[in-house]
Amino acid sequence: MRVVIASFFQRIVEILEMSSKLGRIMLVEDDPSLRLVAQIALERVGGFCVLACSSGQAALDSIVEFAPALVLLDVMMPILDGPATLKQLRALPGYKTLPVIYLTAKIRATEISDLMATGAIGVLAKPFDPMTLSRSVAELWNSQCRPAQLDCAP
Numbered sequence: 001m002r003v004v005i006a007s008f009f010q011r012i013v014e015i016l017e018m019s020s021k022l023g024r025i026m027l028v029e030d031d032p033s034l035r036l037v038a039q040i041a042l043e044r045v046g047g048f049c050v051l052a053c054s055s056g057q058a059a060l061d062s063i064v065e066f067a068p069a070l071v072l073l074d075v076m077m078p079i080l081d082g083p084a085t086l087k088q089l090r091a092l093p094g095y096k097t098l099p100v101i102y103l104t105a106k107i108r109a110t111e112i113s114d115l116m117a118t119g120a121i122g123v124l125a126k127p128f129d130p131m132t133l134s135r136s137v138a139e140l141w142n143s144q145c146r147p148a149q150l151d152c153a154p
Helices: 002-022 032-045 056-066 082-091 109-116 130-144
Strands: 024-028 049-053 070-074 100-104 122-125
Touching: 002 130, 024 032, 024 056, 032 049, 032 070, 032 130, 049 056, 056 070, 056 082, 070 082, 070 130, 082 100, 100 109, 100 130, 109 122, 122 130
Parallel strands: 024 049, 024 070, 070 100, 100 122
Antiparallel strands: none
16 A cells, blocks of 8 residues: 555655656647647646647647747648758747757658757657646656756757
């Protein structure tokens, strides 16, 4: 019984540490079902503050006001896809090095390499496990963006 309780409390501590270090995430996903599942997973499992956007343009319109610590960005979207959104985001004052993680169903090595070359800190595969999405995001952020690294601050 003590092991179960200790394990439970350790998980609570991990979740609180994840959300306090990372905090605000902008989620950009055009598929309404995936957007909702990801938002719920990030908020309820990870404890993050999430702004969900349905398009690249909506993200660009909201990013300054929301001021996320990280953007979780779908690759394939109509009109303005993920890489094009990231390119426009990088042109905004103060967002040249904002950490971005792509979400994509295209997970071949060459595609991942091409996405990483756009300046992303990682690529996560779709479909994703809602119960591990927050941990995966936090692990990528923690491995790439330590507080002492100024280039990971928006």
